[in-house]
Each structure stands twice: as structure tokens, then as C-alpha cells.
Amino acid sequence: MSTLGAAVIGARMGSGHVLGYVNNPHTELRAVCDTDLESARRVAEKHSVPLVTDNWEELLERDDIQIISVATPDPLHEPMTVRSLEAGKHVLCEKPMALTVPECERMIAAADRTGKLLMVGQVCRFAPGFALAKRLVDRGEIGDLFFVESEYAHDYTHVGGVGGWRKDPKVKREPFVGGGCHAVDLLRWVAGNMVECSAYSNHKVLTDWPVDDCTIAIYKFESGVIGKVMCSIGCKRPYTMRSVFYGTRGTIICDNTSPAIQLYTKDLPESNGWISLPVNLASHNVTAEVNELVECILEGKPLLTDGREGARTVAACRAAVESAATGKPVAVRTQF
Ligand SMILES: NC(=O)c1ccc[n+]([C@@H]2O[C@H](COP(=O)([O-])OP(=O)(O)OC[C@H]3O[C@@H](n4cnc5c(N)ncnc54)[C@H](O)[C@@H]3O)[C@@H](O)[C@H]2O)c1
Numbered sequence: 001m002s003t004l005g006a007a008v009i010g011a012r013m014g015s016g017h018v019l020g021y022v023n024n025p026h027t028e029l030r031a032v033c034d035t036d037l038e039s040a041r042r043v044a045e046k047h048s049v050p051l052v053t054d055n056w057e058e059l060l061e062r063d064d065i066q067i068i069s070v071a072t073p074d075p076l077h078e079p080m081t082v083r084s085l086e087a088g089k090h091v092l093c094e095k096p097m098a099l100t101v102p103e104c105e106r107m108i109a110a111a112d113r114t115g116k117l118l119m120v121g122q123v124c125r126f127a128p129g130f131a132l133a134k135r136l137v138d139r140g141e142i143g144d145l146f147f148v149e150s151e152y153a154h155d156y157t158h159v160g161g162v163g164g165w166r167k168d169p170k171v172k173r174e175p176f177v178g179g180g181c182h183a184v185d186l187l188r189w190v191a192g193n194m195v196e197c198s199a200y201s202n203h204k205v206l207t208d209w210p211v212d213d214c215t216i217a218i219y220k221f222e223s224g225v226i227g228k229v230m231c232s233i234g235c236k237r238p239y240t241m242r243s244v245f246y247g248t249r250g251t252i253i254c255d256n257t258s259p260a261i262q263l264y265t266k267d268l269p270e271s272n273g274w275i276s277l278p279v280n281l282a283s284h285n286v287t288a289e290v291n292e293l294v295e296c297i298l299e300g301k302p303l304l305t306d307g308r309e310g311a312r313t314v315a316a317c318r319a320a321v322e323s324a325a326t327g328k329p330v331a332v333r334t335q336f
Pocket residue numbers: 009010011012013014033034035036039054056071072073074076094095096121123160161162163178284
């Protein structure tokens with residue numbers, strides 16, 4: 001089987017992508033790019049990567065690169081992804097796919113036009129605890145879902161990003177899109193598409209940031225399930241994505257930072273109904289994402305999180321932002 005050449009743009013979150021390509025038997029990491037050459041060099045040297053550059057466009061010219069990971073600030077996802085696809089590369093783009101729906105549309109159009117694969121790194125689908133919860137729900141272990149909830153609780157006080165892009169008023173990175181997309185995507189994966197959203201937000205903690213730092217969104221799903229997402233980037237507590245799935249026969253409590261998930265079913269009275277199922281801890285399992293993309297390229301399998309899936313998540317997040325701003329329920333777009 002031939003080897004796929006890979007390149008990573010953005011050497012911070014991108015260092016997870018680097019490991020993914022180094023560990024995959026079908027890929028060879030051939031370039032690391034970052035405008036901060038020192039960061040790029042540090043990451044590249046560890047793995048003897050031949051090309052280090054601060055010019056991402058240089059990667060587009062290279063015939064020995066078939067996959068590009070875009071792990072740069074959110075506003076760069078669309079231009080870098082579109083140009084990479086047009087240069088004939090497959091793309092693994094970090095979440096959120098983009099900050100707005102029109103950007104997502106242009107990325108989908110580029111993938112359609114070129115026939116290259118566009119995967120969005122919705123990494124929660126590869127976190128072992130969430131993946132086990134999803135398998136249990138799909139197997140009917142807790143009956144039919146009626147309520148699902150998830151939260152993205154992550155104190156961003158010191159997470160402004162290199163150059164402070166996360167708090168730049170010109171970028172206006174809505175936390176519910178940038179971080180909340182993890183929780184929204186998880187619920188979409190487990191319970192299906194959302195159709196309507198009502199949301200509220202406030203701005204009481206990170207008062208020097210140009211965006212509301214806490215949002216609660218209530219969703220109605222196509223299936224009749226109802227759900228709730230909380231996103232706070234000011235909360236004073238360790239990072240968590242605590243999530244609960246309620247079904248007609250049981251309940252699952254899980255997160256991405258604990259070594260077990262909790263399953264309650266009314267069929268298990270001897271243990272008070274609850275059992276603890278151990279899982280590996282891998283909240284940022286980018287290696288599994290890379291493996292999935294490579295398998296899809298080599299075997300022609302459909303991607304779990306292609307551009308359309310990434311866009312549905314962005315659209316559901318944007319509906320929450322719009323509802324919080326207008327005080328009205330907002331329909332969620334699902335067709336892309
Ligand atoms: N999957 C996850 O859980 C997860 C976690 C963190 C970040 N992310 C996403 O990853 C992306 C990067 O986030 P981060 O935390 O690494 O941000 P960061 O600000 O810490 O790092 C961004 C890197 O990109 C580089 N960069 C900026 N512009 C560039 C350009 N034009 N060309 C090349 N390099 C450039 C910067 O120098 C910096 O090293 C964001 O989209 C973010 O949402 C995802």
C-alpha cells in the first residue's frame with residue numbers, strides 16, 4: 001500500500017496531528033508549518049520532519065504531500081482548507097469547521113468540486129468514554145432517548161491563543177461556536193439533528209473579552225428528543241464536558257476526563273442500578289481521527305465527520321448565538 005505524505009499547519013493543537021501522522025503506518029509526516037518558525041522547528045525536530053516552513057502556501061506546491069491538517073486559528077480554516085483542497089490535498093480541519101455558515105458552505109463546495117476528502121476534527125467522537133456511551137445508546141441499553149445534555153466548561157482566562165486571537169474583537173469568536181461546538185456535535189452524534197433552539201447568555205466572568213462567556217441553549221431534535229448545552233469559558237473549575245443521556249430504560253453519565261462512565265439501567269437492581277464501565281482516558285484523541293481519515297482515503301469509506309456534518313454543528317451553534325442575541329427561538333439549518 002502506498003504511503004501518504006502529510007503536512008500540519010499550526011504547531012500547537014497541530015502537535016496532536018503530528019503524532020497522528022507519525023504513528024499511522026500509512027502516512028509519513030513531510031512538513032510542519034507555523035508562522036512562529038521556532039514552534040514549528042521544535043515539533044518537527046522531535047520527529048525528523050524534513051520540511052519546516054512559515055509559509056503554508058509552499059505546501060500546496062508539493063507533489064509529495066497528499067494530506068494537510070489545518071490546526072490554525074478558526075478564521076484561517078476556510079481559506080486554508082479551500083486552497084488546500086483546490087491544490088488536490090485531502091484536509092483534516094480542526095473544529096470548529098469555521099465560525100460562520102457561509103464559510104462552511106465554501107469549504108463544502110471546494111470538497112465537492114475537487115473530490116478530495118474534507119474531515120472536520122470533532123474529536124469528542126473519538127473520546128473513548130463518549131464512544132462507549134454512543135455504542136450503548138445505539139444498542140438500546142437505555143431504551144429510547146428523551147433528554148440529552150452536555151457542557152463545555154473550560155476556563156479560558158489564560159487561553160487567548162497565540163497573539164490573542166480568541167479574544168480579538170475583530171475575530172468575534174463566539175465561545176459557543178469555538179468551544180461549545182464540541183458539546184453540540186456530541187449531542188448531534190448521539191441524538192441526531194436539532195431543529196430549533198432557544199438560548200440565553202451572559203457576560204459576568206471574562207469581562208475583558210468581547211463576547212458573552214456563558215450560554216445555555218435548549219434544543220428540540222428531529223426525533224422529538226429535547227436537549228441542553230451549557231458553554232462557559234469563564235467558569236472556575238477544571239475543564240470538563242460532563243454529559244448525561246436519559247432514556248426510557250436507563251441513564252448514562254459520562255465525560256472526557258474520567259476513567260469510567262456510569263450506566264444505570266432498571267434491569268440491574270442488584271447494584272442499585274448503577275454500573276461503572278472503565279474507559280481509556282484520551283480526551284484529545286487526534287491519532288484516532290487521523291487513522292479514520294487515512295482509512296477513508298485508502299478504502300473509500302465515507303467520513304464520520306465530513307464537511308456537511310461539520311457545517312450542521314456550526315449551524316446549530318450559530319442558531320444558539322442568534323437566539324441569545326434576539327431573545328427568540330431560531331430554526332436550525334440541517335440541509336447542506
Ligand atoms: N480539538 C480540540 O479539542 C481543540 C483544542 C484546542 C484547539 N483546537 C482548535 O485548533 C485550532 C488551533 O488552536 P490552538 O489552541 O493551537 O491555537 P494557538 O493560538 O495556541 O496556536 C495557533 C498556532 O497557529 C499558528 N499560526 C497562526 N497563523 C498562522 C499562519 N497563517 N500560518 C501558519 N501558522 C499560523 C500560530 O503561530 C500558533 O502556533 C483552533 O481552530 C482551535 O479551535 C481544537
